[in-house]
Amino acid sequence: MEYAERYARNGSTLSETDQACLAASRVLLVGLGGLGGAVLEQLLRLGVGHITGADGDTFTHSNLNRQLLATESTLGQGKALAAAARAAEVNPLVHFQPISHFLSPPDFKALAAQHDVVIDALGGLHLRRALQQAASAAHKPLVSAGIAGFTGWVAVVRPHERGPVELFGNAPESSSPESSSPESSSPESPTVEERLGNLVPVAMLAASLQVCETVKLLTGRPALSGMMVFDLEDLSFYPVQL
């Protein structure tokens, strides 16, 4: 009964079959910062049955401007543990598995194989290519996004397709690889997001687009092909085939 009532307001847009699909699905969410916190919130409310959420970072004051899981009471806490607490609070029907250390490329490969969709919510570019390669090697779709200032992009990268990260290359390593890090700027060559910062509406929009595409993938609907670039300063959206 709780199940039916909980999802009643998803209406006819998510049918009982869709809802059952989501409940039977497994999503790997890498990064629980600006993108990842908002992605997690939505996956929980949608009732995605199993979510593995990975982030080795802890919350600091500079996360408070945009990261949903960063609150006065979670400062200093591990992001993955804060995510587990949120998961239990929002939807106990979801099985949430926290991973409280930074993942490396070999971890990506093993984990991708155990999930239906891989969500790249990493901050910075340097680990994203490895995550895309791991998803591809495991024959799993990757839903990726990046933001800076008023600008962002979302991409669905199916196995063996080209992804935006191949074009962007690898940015220099930051001190907190799985969370967004304008706060850990390197003075010599700051990245685009270090220069422009990351804003909460942009992070949450990009996260919403990621979740929407993930739902489509999990419920067998046609999803984004390639990438969607957006600029919220003039409210423009551009689909791009890679």
Added chain:
Amino acid sequence: MKLTVKCFATLSVLTPPTRPYEWQAEGSVNELMAHLGIPAAEVKLIFVNGLSVEGTHILTEGDRVGLFPPVGGG
């Protein structure tokens, strides 16, 4: 030729103010970027009419050009 040119993120200040932009020449995206003073090294994604292309792509009348730096915040 008339083009629509949009630069994103850190490059947005380099978007030509007139729309469409009247380019008094013909050539590739690289040549357009040089003409507009856009640092090609900072442009990692070029898209023309919704398709990702190389800098050597030759532009034609009416093309919509997007120039995007490496954006990876999260």
